[in-house]
Amino acid sequence: MTNYVAFNAQRAIDYVSTLIESKQCNFFDSGQTLSAYEFGDGNLNLVFRITDEQNNSVILKQALPYARCVGESWPLTLDRARIEAQVLLNHGAICPTYTANVLHYSEIQALTILEDLGNLQILRTAQNNAEQFPKLAQHVATYLSHTGFYNSDFYLTAQTKKALVSQFTNPELCQITEDLFFSDPYIEHERNNYPKQLQNEVDAIQKNNALKLEIAKLKANFLSNPQTLLHGDMHSGSIFVDCNNTKMIDPEFGFFGPVGFDIGSFIGNLLLNYCAQYGHIEDFVARRNYQTHLLSCIVDTYSLFEQQWLELIRTKTTDESLAPVGYAQYFMKNVLQDAVGYCGAELIRRTIGLAHVSDIDSISDENARLTVQKQTLALGEQLILNAQACNNKEAFFSLLISQLN
């Protein structure tokens, strides 16, 4: 095997051909002519679709040694390809239905070959088109509760969990989150990205000590609370969907962190889309209908997530000392409060930080876009400031409804 080299389409074909002809993989028949093209729109990776003569296809994803959006000035470890493949394998073993299937992984080339999910849509794209997915809530709740529980102290022995925590130590990608999520939006920073018309709102956020105090708690919790193996980047661009299927992809930010982070990020993205619809769906009733669908999705996801977690704790906990009456409720209350806080932080950082969402950026009318951005900032703030008052999920839903009406 050669050293790492960034692939082009021909190299991708050659690599896959070698795997097939040497019988290391069997996702294509041997002797086929393969074709390939690169279509990644991410910032950190090359993504190729490789197709055989029968139109069978796989995805080859290769990590670049730098962040593509910033150029080679932001070098990034290739180890994230290992993290991504190993998180997919871990989560896939627990929850194969909702996790993209890994067909091959090469540490040297920092690449993973995955099932082609091109028959599905990226959730964000679909939601920008106001499409509805009635099974999404149940699928996401099942994925997050099961991968969360089976990687937690409730289920794993302490020794196994400590080994996994080391295996999934992901310092460089965690640092991106630590910076972009918890630091940049709350200070003047060149990486921040917002229109000058939001300067008053940004100033208010950056001077709001009560808000920054809650962000400090959320950051410290992100840094030092290895409760479970997170996906780490649970936004609407990491989820493939159709009416019947949901598949999580791209867990290269995976690490052991607080259970509330993934579910909070996911709900934050639904709320970003909720707010953005003001700039997409002109008809008030149609908009209201779609927003109501999103709100139902949030309520269902969180309710099922919590219900499944509680059921897993009740029936599958292996550590008797974590089983006293009331501990599961105490644990899940903290998960909720964390989730509400992280959800709020996602709203703020996607509005004024480096990495935006197309839900908002694709709004063509500038005034509408500003209105949406002011709403996501205000909502984010209220969620962060009131997270600790959410003693149960109903309080969270009431808070949401009061802020969104």
Next chain:
Amino acid sequence: MTNYVAFNAQRAIDYVSTLIESKQCNFFDSGQTLSAYEFGDGNLNLVFRITDEQNNSVILKQALPYARCVGESWPLTLDRARIEAQVLLNHGAICPTYTANVLHYSEIQALTILEDLGNLQILRTAQNNAEQFPKLAQHVATYLSHTGFYNSDFYLTAQTKKALVSQFTNPELCQITEDLFFSDPYIEHERNNYPKQLQNEVDAIQKNNALKLEIAKLKANFLSNPQTLLHGDMHSGSIFVDCNNTKMIDPEFGFFGPVGFDIGSFIGNLLLNYCAQYGHIEDFVARRNYQTHLLSCIVDTYSLFEQQWLELIRTKTTDESLAPVGYAQYFMKNVLQDAVGYCGAELIRRTIGLAHVSDIDSISDENARLTVQKQTLALGEQLILNAQACNNKEAFFSLLISQLN
């Protein structure tokens, strides 16, 4: 270098001679005749004192591949010798005055050579003789606050800290604590060790769901809160003292855990001695005087510990996002509540769990011993149940005084 072999005195001499004659170490002059004897009273290690002709001496501590108290049936990783040496080196770099000095470490032989602190006393032995150490509180507070702060998220970059968390992953020794501290005392377990006259009290503890709920929280926090590099075994047998000096030894249980654990364990041991004095000092006034000294030592240690932590956070925090007004107070309130809980857990596990303390076991009068044991159990329970109500250190001190009077 040969493979691991458990030493006897002659092998210890041969090993040190080779180090000296090959000039790998210079703590003895070359050409000296050395003598050695083993005097360890611990359960996990061999400890030799090696002396040259001028009566210079060093301590050679070698890990055994099993727990000596249980015999070879409880195998234990030799990696704990690495952990111990590396914690001493880490803490010694931050706080050399109060950390035993490492002169040599061998991974293969699982041994560390340390400065000989035989001119000092073990704190537990001295306190059993009612000796007072006016500088102990300040020294312990300084050691815990400085080693704690400089290994925390306030000071380290996230990437450096994650590397240290992996380096100090200590699954086997943590499991001993997880079992003996948080599990065994709260269930029927063959490792538990208490007189049948305490059966009613033990039954009450093991049926007290409110207590077990708090223990579950403390255990989960111990498992998943890598705030700083702890000593991990801060009892009175891990501290050498005289009037002017304090030296921490034996951090083989070191790992990244909650800041409150070490200070809580230390205070728990002072309280064990406080209670035990009922069986040692007959004269009421003399006993009261010594107990008052111990209580002062607790108050001073915690007050200085907190004051130094706050000062370090204020002046040395490198992560601006952990600097909002109020965050340090929030952090230290949680440390206090953790410390009170761990302190209570130490009282209970040292009374009914496997590992006792000589403070109590050396009480010859059985009735006096039982009285003390009932007091440590009751005090431990009250500390655990009221830990979350300790919003500041004064509340903790008031709680202590109300329970001890």
